[in-house]
Amino acid sequence: MLRIAQMGVGPIGAAIAARVRRHPGMTLVGAADPALAGRPLDELLGVTGGGGLAVAPSIDDLLRRTPAEVVVHCAGSYLDVVADQLSPLLRGGVSVVSTCEELAYPVPLHPDAARRLDEDARAGSAVLLGTGVNPGFVMDKLVVTLMSACDEVRAVHVTRLVDAATRRVPFQRKVGAGLTREAFEERLRQGRFGHVGLPETAHMLADAMGLPPAREVRTTIGPVIAERAHESGAIPVQPGQVAGLEQSLVLEAAGVQRVRLEMRMAVGEPEPRDAVVIDGSPPLAMTVSTGVAGDEGTAAVVLACLPLVGALEPGLRTMLDVPIRPPWRG
Amino acid sequence: MLRIAQMGVGPIGAAIAARVRRHPGMTLVGAADPALAGRPLDELLGVTGGGGLAVAPSIDDLLRRTPAEVVVHCAGSYLDVVADQLSPLLRGGVSVVSTCEELAYPVPLHPDAARRLDEDARAGSAVLLGTGVNPGFVMDKLVVTLMSACDEVRAVHVTRLVDAATRRVPFQRKVGAGLTREAFEERLRQGRFGHVGLPETAHMLADAMGLPPAREVRTTIGPVIAERAHESGAIPVQPGQVAGLEQSLVLEAAGVQRVRLEMRMAVGEPEPRDAVVIDGSPPLAMTVSTGVAGDEGTAAVVLACLPLVGALEPGLRTMLDVPIRPPWRG
Numbered sequence: 112m113l114r115i116a117q118m119g120v121g122p123i124g125a126a127i128a129a130r131v132r133r134h135p136g137m138t139l140v141g142a143a144d145p146a147l148a149g150r151p152l153d154e155l156l157g158v159t160g161g162g163g164l165a166v167a168p169s170i171d172d173l174l175r176r177t178p179a180e181v182v183v184h185c186a187g188s189y190l191d192v193v194a195d196q197l198s199p200l201l202r203g204g205v206s207v208v209s210t211c212e213e214l215a216y217p218v219p220l221h222p223d224a225a226r227r228l229d230e231d232a233r234a235g236s237a238v239l240l241g242t243g244v245n246p247g248f249v250m251d252k253l254v255v256t257l258m259s260a261c262d263e264v265r266a267v268h269v270t271r272l273v274d275a276a277t278r279r280v281p282f283q284r285k286v287g288a289g290l291t292r293e294a295f296e297e298r299l300r301q302g303r304f305g306h307v308g309l310p311e312t313a314h315m316l317a318d319a320m321g322l323p324p325a326r327e328v329r330t331t332i333g334p335v336i337a338e339r340a341h342e343s344g345a346i347p348v349q350p351g352q353v354a355g356l357e358q359s360l361v362l363e364a365a366g367v368q369r370v371r372l373e374m375r376m377a378v379g380e381p382e383p384r385d386a387v388v389i390d391g392s393p394p395l396a397m398t399v400s401t402g403v404a405g406d407e408g409t410a411a412v413v414l415a416c417l418p419l420v421g422a423l424e425p426g427l428r429t430m431l432d433v434p435i436r437p438p439w440r441g
Numbered sequence: 442m443l444r445i446a447q448m449g450v451g452p453i454g455a456a457i458a459a460r461v462r463r464h465p466g467m468t469l470v471g472a473a474d475p476a477l478a479g480r481p482l483d484e485l486l487g488v489t490g491g492g493g494l495a496v497a498p499s500i501d502d503l504l505r506r507t508p509a510e511v512v513v514h515c516a517g518s519y520l521d522v523v524a525d526q527l528s529p530l531l532r533g534g535v536s537v538v539s540t541c542e543e544l545a546y547p548v549p550l551h552p553d554a555a556r557r558l559d560e561d562a563r564a565g566s567a568v569l570l571g572t573g574v575n576p577g578f579v580m581d582k583l584v585v586t587l588m589s590a591c592d593e594v595r596a597v598h599v600t601r602l603v604d605a606a607t608r609r610v611p612f613q614r615k616v617g618a619g620l621t622r623e624a625f626e627e628r629l630r631q632g633r634f635g636h637v638g639l640p641e642t643a644h645m646l647a648d649a650m651g652l653p654p655a656r657e658v659r660t661t662i663g664p665v666i667a668e669r670a671h672e673s674g675a676i677p678v679q680p681g682q683v684a685g686l687e688q689s690l691v692l693e694a695a696g697v698q699r700v701r702l703e704m705r706m707a708v709g710e711p712e713p714r715d716a717v718v719i720d721g722s723p724p725l726a727m728t729v730s731t732g733v734a735g736d737e738g739t740a741a742v743v744l745a746c747l748p749l750v751g752a753l754e755p756g757l758r759t760m761l762d763v764p765i766r767p768p769w770r771g
């Protein structure tokens with residue numbers, strides 16, 4: 112049995128922990144979250160059979176009482192916030208799979224923090240892996256896998272279109288649904304708004320393509336303005352209001368565009384899907400017409416990684432290193 | 442520099458060896474093929490710069506003169522034919538990446554041969570990996586990767602439709618293009634006809650889905666009869682003649698259909714593509730609308746595996762173990 116501890120019991124952390132609890136090859140030894148300390152874990156996970164476990168106030172407190180092989184970390188999107196949470200775990204020999212978006216591919220963008228975490232993990236013979244559905248899977252790992260069938264990849268264009276009406280309400284708020292254009296612009300000015308991880312995805316793709324490290328990355332972010340009313344969702348959107356947001360990224364090397372990423376996450380997005388176009392030899396085009404679900408996808412991808420981290424070389428690893436496959440085995 | 446020796450210089454072997462020659466991180470130390478012994482290697486590969494190397498009569502002869510870390514083996518589709526070629530290499534400490542279709546996933550179908558080869562590889566601290574575009578990638582590895590975003594996979598349906606007119610002439614002959622229905626049926630009776638590898642693909646998918654080993658597999662094979670003339674290809678096909686072949690496989694566990702594979706490879710196939718439908722939570726549908734090329738795809742996938750085999754645990758490995766990514770690195 113793989114012993115798993117959950118750190119952070121927000122919606123994603125709870126979704127992962129519930130799946131760990133259900134998995135016949137894994138044991139959920141407990142969960143820690145300072146904001147939820149003392150709350151009954153079963154209630155937060157929407158499951159039963161946890162034997163009355165309560166949420167621990169800290170992961171140290173939890174691990175002192177009951178050891179785990181892997182901590183699932185869902186407690187922040189930004190490396191500067193989470194690095195200090197991770198170092199003691201890694202040095203103590205506990206591997207970590209994290210949904211922190213900036214951990215999905217940190218070396219090109221946060222080289223100093225990445226080097227320190229790599230040293231911490233090696234010191235503890237532990238593995239640190241950042242993953243999730245995006246960044247970590249649908250716009251990068253899946254695309255890199257497909258690229259392997261090409262002799263040469265000159266450029267790649269990945270599009271992710273999400274109908275926010277099918278996602279949970281906090282996600283709809285996160286993308287700005289129902290805001291006025293002015294309120295959206297104000298949130299933009301406040302910073303740290305929108306999807307985190309496009310640069311991480313772009314550099315993972317660029318490394319898989321073998322591009323030299325001198326790269327120029329430009330990103331854009333802006334509102335998707337509703338042309339018609341969307342009344343059916345949890346957050347009604349009127350024409351002229353913000354339906355969601357769109358973000359793009361272009362990565363150039365030596366002045367040539369090599370990676371282009373586009374995301375649109377809006378209430379009423381008419382044709383949600385994930386699509387890849389590879390300008391290569393041969394050219395390839397792939398579409399996931401159903402799209403790949405966000406929160407559920409992240410939970411599934413994390414679960415798939417849990418049985419695999421133990422076989423990776425100690426240190427900071429990325430999804431490029433992971434032979435991902437579903438976690439349930441015969 | 443990764444030192445590669447090529448064993449078997451048919452169309453696929455030559456395509457791979459030419460790519461190895463061009464790759465800046467790999468050295469092609471030579472090639473062996475009893476049927477082509479003494480022929481100038483450059484001429485067979487359609488390249489220059491090989492320093493006048495000739496094809497060696499045997500891989501032993503070649504490796505005795507110039508060592509290699511990995512042998513690329515392209516000398517047969519059937520395990521009973523190739524196993525004895527591979528054992529001495531593996532015991533001698535040379536890893537092998539093979540395009541032998543039955544090696545793509547041999548444990549469920551050829552357990553004794555698989556166990557012996559695994560022992561041979563472990564004895565030599567070498568890795569044996571069977572791969573290619575199909576089996577090995579488009580109907581299995583790529584599908585397993587996508588499955589990782591699902592909580593649960595109840596069933597999977599993979600379709601591969603190839604317009605044989607876009608493939609080389611031997612491939613068109615291989616699928617029976619231009620035959621009468623009677624001649625096609627006669628070739629079927631002679632056996633070992635058609636695509637090899639659907640059962641390997643099915644068991645790889647089933648293992649990734651965690652299905653119990655008690656599985657029932659049924660396959661079908663039959664002609665695709667041309668409804669109209671296809672004059673433009675290398676092999677003209679008249680209405681009523683065979684345009685190609687179609688094969689299918691159904692894998693059941695406990696009486697429930699879990700894997701369905703369909704291939705149609707015919708001159709004039711109207712909508713060539715690769716498609717996956719996953720009946721899971723959530724359901725996913727993915728289409729590679731360009732299709733994934735056959736020979737070029739196999740060459741690319743083999744090349745992608747070459748830098749990765751050294752990091753795998755010694756023994757018989759499969760594509761489930763390989764974090765595949767393009768082989769060129771920055």
